Amino acid sequence: MKKRIVKPEHERREEIINAAFAVIYEVGLSNTTIAQIAKKAQVSTGIVSHYFGDKQGLMTTCMREMLKRLYQITQQYKSEVNDPQPEHYIKAIVNANFDLSQVNKTAMRVWLDFWSASMHTPELARLQRVNDRRLYSNLKYQFLKLLPEHQADIAASGLAALIDGLWLRGGLNQHDQFDQQAVRHIAYDYLEIQFQRAKLK
Incomplete structure (x- = not known):
């Protein structure tokens, strides 16, 4: 069984932010969802919420x-x-x-x-x-x-x-x-x- 690599928090946060930028580019800010960002970043929606709270918190970040x-x-x-x-x-x-x-x-x-x-x-x-x-x-x-x-x-x-x-x-x-x-x-x-x-x- 392949051991899961746990990334440092700053790396994970950066990946989520870059994923958010990519999703906004693709569908626009108003149509962007936490689920889409999580999928793009290859993390769970729970991880995104853990770091940024709701969509507004992530957008502010x-x-x-x-x-x-x-x-x-x-x-x-x-x-x-x-x-x-x-x-x-x-x-x-x-x-x-x-x-x-x-x-x-x-x-x-x-x-x-x-x-x-x-x-x-x-x-x-x-x-x-x-x-x-x-x-x-x-x-x-x-x-x-x-x-x-x-x-x-x-x-x-x-x-x-x-x-x-x-x-x-x-x-x-x-x-x-x-x-x-x-x-x-x-x-x-x-x-x-x-x-x-x-x-x-």
Whole structure:
């Protein structure tokens, strides 16, 4: 008789979360069930409930995981900046938001479904606000090195909105591959306008 391998809790939790992402991609968040996730992860529904409680608990954990992955990839891009100038850090933030980990079809479907659900679910709405504030504050911190407070606020708000808009436009276009290079160039053009404004002061 083959001995059953008991996986560490963190590995089992990660497998369940990844299974949840796969199911959401396949059937959508509203149609996703604990049973489908358990089947995809090859565990019992009891195991899923043990780790995450109900579906809402699992969905909240999944959104936190998405936020964590975005944070980690942003930190990675920023750590790779060789010339510590504000423009390079801002471009690193832009690049992170359009990294393949954020614009592959599964990630985009999951993000879109969570955005939609956040309008009706307080905890998901709170997490979405955390994500929005983090992007804005990171951008403003760098813009403040170039622009006065008021202009830095406008520049950061504008770029954050541009990033979200470009991402959303790509996410809703299910038939074409997300063009990372094109959207980065659009964001970079916006940055150049802000940099030129700073030089004129």
